[in-house]
Amino acid sequence: MADNTPTRYEQLADDMAQAIREGLLKSGDRLPSVRQTCQRRGVSPSTVFQAYGLLEARGIIEARARSGYYVRSQKRPSRALSEPAVPRSEATEVAVSALAFDLLETTRDPQVVPLGSAFPAPHLFPLDELARAGAREMRKLLPEQVTTALTVGDEGLRQALRRRYALQGVPLAPDELVIANGAMEALNLCLQAVTSPGDIVVVESPTFYAALQALERLHLRAVEVATDPSEGVVLEDLARLVGEHDVAACWFMPNLQNPLGALMPVARKRALVDLLAARSIPLIEDDVYGELYADVRRPPPAKAFDQTGNVLHCASFSKCLAPGYRVGWAAAGRHAAQVLRLKMMTSLSTSIPSQLAIAGYLAQGGYDRHLRQLREALSTEQRRVRRLIERHFPAGTRVTLPAGGYFLWLELPEAVNALELHHRALAIGVSTAPGVLFSADRRFVHHLRLNVGHPDDPRIDAAVRSLGQIAEAMTRDAKPARAHA
Template sequence: MKRHAALAQTIADAIRRGDLAAGTRIPTVRAACRAYGVSPSTVFRAYYALESEGLIIARARSGYFVANLEDKRVRFGHEPPRKPAAAQTGGGDDVLSRLLDSLKCEDIVPLGSAFASYSLFPMSSLWRYVASAARNMDRTKLLSGLPPGHDALRRQIALRYLNAGTVLPLDEIVITTGALEALTLCLQALTRPGDIVAIERPAFHAVLQAVQRLHLKAVEIPVDPRTGLDLDALVEALDTHPVRACWFMTSFHNPTGATMTDERKRALIDLLASRGVPLIEDDVYGELHFGTTPTRPAKLYDDSGLVLHCGSFSKCLAPGFRIGWVAAGRYVRQIRQAKSASAPSADVPAQMAIANYLRDGAYDRFLRKLRRNLAAHQAQMLAAVRAYFPADTEVFAPLGGYFLWIELPPRVDAMHLFGEAMENGVSIAPGPIFSATGGFRRYVRLNYGRPWTPAVEHAMQTIGALVARQRHTH
């Protein structure tokens, strides 16, 4: 057993035996290093694992404490699925427009953005690959980008599935113009206007927009920031409603960061297979795990072809290139037809460039660097929350991805905080934009996918001060 896992197990056992009661402060990172003779990174990884299991919580400026498991069940446990309704963005359209507009403004620190900083990505190297692909492209292959996409790139993607533990026929993989197109094509192929789809609560706001645009009805399934999708609530939804499809993010969920365990992913697939309900799996952050053990998509447990697994290089390698894909299972014919009817071809030189980048082994080398950077930025943002936010702020720190999901103290309203933060040169993503039925007014999502600079540090200090002021004035 690795040292961080052994340390996490020791503390977890003490909590479960009752040796460490709810509310007990556990040793600081420095104290744990001295007590157990391990490095700070080992302690951080152990504490991340314990947070992921819901056994400890981080409190701003106070450290780590044993979680109240009873409170956890009340706040994040099973809740009955709501009556299906046409998806609404809850007044969030204006917020989303302001967030997108703020990305063009150099005076605003974009902590509410869904994108990582371009500076984290190997753009110079990628553009060289694109230039080489364009120079050497056989003019007779100009149509190679038509559905299902460039063969060389599809072969490289299939190889990554093989390395992850599953064999996919090349014909199953369809290249798309980014992951969002892949996900939307899946929804179009599986549903008709008025159909019911199961989505997460909270959910990536583009899910809500897609459901609304296609005139579908959504039933929301709760997501626990520590354990992921509530399977009991999903069973109840499937028993109650004629769900035509599910759209879930099982690894590094946006916005909560939750990752389901392999056992729970397998249980999810078994449940949906028993009902014949297809799963659209949004896995754009799956490569961004901080530990040495890769996360496994739910697709790996799919024996019936019901999982449409959607990925992208935009979050992990090439933002702006808009190259994604779907491993479509039994629905490959429908996806190809839907792709042909929309934007039939993704950028051919970009597809060739990414295929060659993967072929040369550069992608895996880059991913190791990107994961280290993101883990370091997350640790810095966590430290800033603890330093600048009120002590009763709770942070849910994932083991990968871009985002922190933060529960604000009582009397603090995330939508009001958004407006105040924007006025002070900082964007945040307020919780209500992540639900079709409202709620999450005490939650915000912050993006740590950018280098830690004095401007980012000051932005965190600003948000913390605004939270403290709102807490005491409302």
């Protein structure tokens, strides 16, 4: 449905990235000049500049002053995390909430360096503008609006969201949209709308711990599907799982998966939607990071390829505009009426001051400019912290190359138990998100999710260095022990 034909510069950037991946252009090679490329490809200089800008943003090439563009040295290419982990394929009762709960509490202490946090730095958001928009809209509020507020949500906000979907090439059915208290509530409502207690739900591996918590709360069982660190859910594995199990739903993040940062290619998204539609297995799509792409264009959601109303697309403003406002939504396809009923039963409707503030902010313009700045700040910081990790962490550490968002996922040497690392780091005032949180059966014991969304926090460098030192020490300590064994 969506027009996802790449633009000229995207096509050009893709071609060059492909050439680099295939080794035709190697680390340190100078790229053809803009003039040369214009002539060879028959495109304008601005197209070439845009393409190079894109590749630069993704960390594939770098500009050197007065010299041109060069393929970036992937200093330790062997350390990039690229193989999907192979999960157990039995259905598992879920019980991660106690651990996740403790984790969330620790990240809320402002004295603790927030590498375990789920949110980017708060100063990256236009909180003053939102507050002004909120004050303005609340002055205009008619008393009738407070008691006639619909469970579906504020009409102005719904209109604004529908317009954004349409601009992304995703036409929504008129009654598909339900406003909720953040994506968290939207996802929970969608999950409940399509499941009953005891049902099996497929989640990614690793997966966002809140998905596991939602399953736990609704007495559902999880089956994890192999998930590629750069391209997301492995469809062959998914096809096998839906053959073996009676699967009630899938809960996936095709865009900038948490914690991997994987971005499912368009063809893969399309195939995913078709695979599930053929079996009428609802796809709950968590797209809260979709706006935080490092690329030049918003990656389409899987919802863009939904022909049957089988995709329940959930997102929010919490990670990209208004944390704490708790405004999210579901575009729930053919399950929208059921989601709406559940919303009514769960919390009746969503806070009017929050909805009006965001609707007012969107109406005044400036959201897309804010998003551009936010994306740039996050991309730059991601590259910077990645280099710090490469420098300070022990040999054998592997780290993802996410296509956006603000998380890095690390695989540490086998000697390092990440939960222990987490506790040691907390003791010196640094939070992390240990890998065991991201799996129903507590795999990923050597893994760690780090938040790289705090560009101006002066404590980050020392904190990453400290984490590296702790990991290094744990590796060292383990060696003699092994020698004795």
